[in-house]
Every structure is written in C-alpha cells, then in structure tokens.
Amino acid sequence: MALLLHDYFRSSASYRVRIALNLKGLPYRQQPHHLAKGEHRAPDYLRINPQGLVPALVDGDVTITQSIAILEYLEEAYPDTRRLLPAAPAGRARVRSLSAIVAADTHPLNNLRVLKYLDTELGLDEPARTAWYHHWLKECFDAFEARLQDEPETGRFCHGDDPTMADICLVPQIFNAKRFAFDLAAYSAVMRIFDAAQALDAFAMAAPDRQPDAE
Numbered sequence: 669m670a671l672l673l674h675d676y677f678r679s680s681a682s683y684r685v686r687i688a689l690n691l692k693g694l695p696y697r698q699q700p701h702h703l704a705k706g707e708h709r710a711p712d713y714l715r716i717n718p719q720g721l722v723p724a725l726v727d728g729d730v731t732i733t734q735s736i737a738i739l740e741y742l743e744e745a746y747p748d749t750r751r752l753l754p755a756a757p758a759g760r761a762r763v764r765s766l767s768a769i770v771a772a773d774t775h776p777l778n779n780l781r782v783l784k785y786l787d788t789e790l791g792l793d794e795p796a797r798t799a800w801y802h803h804w805l806k807e808c809f810d811a812f813e814a815r816l817q818d819e820p821e822t823g824r825f826c827h828g829d830d831p832t833m834a835d836i837c838l839v840p841q842i843f844n845a846k847r848f849a850f851d852l853a854a855y856s857a858v859m860r861i862f863d864a865a866q867a868l869d870a871f872a873m874a875a876p877d878r879q880p881d882a883e
C-alpha cells in the first residue's frame with residue numbers, strides 16, 4: 669500500500685519528507701491541508717496529529733508526526749533504500765547536528781503559528797515580524813555556513829558527495845528564506861549545496877511549486 673503524506677505545498681517540514689521519499693524511491697500519495705485556510709486545525713486532521721501541524725505520514729496502520737521522526741522512521745523501516753545518514757557514528761552525529769540547526773533551532777521560531785502570535789497577541793507590525801524572521805535566519809545560516817566552510821567532511825553536499833538528512837533540512841529552509849526576501853549572498857557554501865541539490869530530481873520534484881496544491 670502506498671504511503672500517505674499529509675502535507676501542504678509551502679510547508680518546509682513537509683518538503684523535507686517529500687525529498688526523503690523521493691530520494692528513497694518510495695511511492696506516496698499526498699493529502700494537502702491548506703494552512704492559510706486553517707485546514708490543519710480541522711477536527712478530522714487533529715485526530716491524525718493533535719498538534720495541528722503538517723506533515724504526518726501514514727504507513728499502513730502506523731501514523732508518524734514530526735518530520736525528523738518521519739525521516740528516521742523511513743531510514744529504519746526501509747533499510748534497502750538510499751541512506752539518508754552516513755554509516756559511521758561520527759558522521760551520523762554530524763549530519764544530525766547540522767539538521768538540528770534548521771529543524772530544532774530555526775524553523776520552530778519562524779513557523780506560521782509563531783508569526784501569527786507575534787501579530788495577533790503581541791501586536792508586532794509587519795516590519796517587526798520580518799526583522800524577527802530574518803534575525804533567526806541569520807543565526808541559522810551564519811552557523812551553517814561556518815560549519816560547511818570549516819569542517820573537512822563537507823563535500824559536494826553537506827556531508828560528503830551524497831545528499832543526507834542535513835541537505836534535506838537545509839534546502840527547504842533556503843526556500844523559506846528566499847520567500848521572505850532574506851539576502852543569501854554571503855553564504856557561498858550553503859548556496860553551492862543548494863544548487864547541487866536542485867539539480868537532483870528528488871529535490872526538484874519536492875519543491876513547493878511542483879506540488880499538486882501549489883498556488
């Protein structure tokens with residue numbers, strides 16, 4: 669039975685999972701939930717993910733939420749597919765550490781519900797919300813770029829010459845940054861890897877504008 673991905677074309681956490689499924693060659697169906705229309709808060713979806721966030725992945729009778737947990741699940745449940753983590757413990761730790769810069773320390777500060785809270789509860793205007801958004805992106809990309817430049821494991825991709833979970837987290841974050849007009853000119857290693865990833869079908873086909881619900 670094909671996997672079912674609950675997603676939204678602009679959701680960067682969903683985008684991570686789409687890339688991983690494509691890299692692994694696992695067929696999947698998509699069930700979009702329009703975030704701007706609040707469809708992720710509908711009772712039917714809250715039964716799938718009580719957090720009211722996308723993505724969620726359904727694999728037979730298993731439902732998994734949280735994109736990183738989904739990536740780890742795919743890695744373990746489908747061991748004969750392309751690996752998203754290196755074999756050696758130190759390499760695995762490095763890839764997870766790079767991934768966490770985006771997934772743990774950046775994306776949660778800039779997602780829709782946070783921006784809405786800044787607007788409706790704290791009364792921050794659009795320039796202030798953009799300053800917030802850009803501040804956390806700068807923290808993210810400054811550190812990510814420094815590590816890519818300084819660490820010898822960096823190759824054509826974040827870790828060696830094949831894409832890993834780190835690239836899967838990085839690329840959607842760059843899409844978000846572009847969408848919010850964040851200047852990426854200073855990040856040459858980050859952008860070199862972004863271009864290398866975009867040249868792969870697995871990444872290109874997962875992009876927001878290639879999704880069935882794209883507007």
Ligand SMILES: N[C@@H](CCC(=O)N[C@@H](CS)C(=O)NCC(=O)O)C(=O)O
Pocket residue numbers: 678679680681682703708720721722723733734735736771779780781782
């Ligand atoms: N840590 C979660 C984050 C999920 C998340 O924040 N998803 C966003 C879209 S990228 C969402 O559903 N936002 C809805 C909202 O903020 O109301 C994951 O990695 O899956």
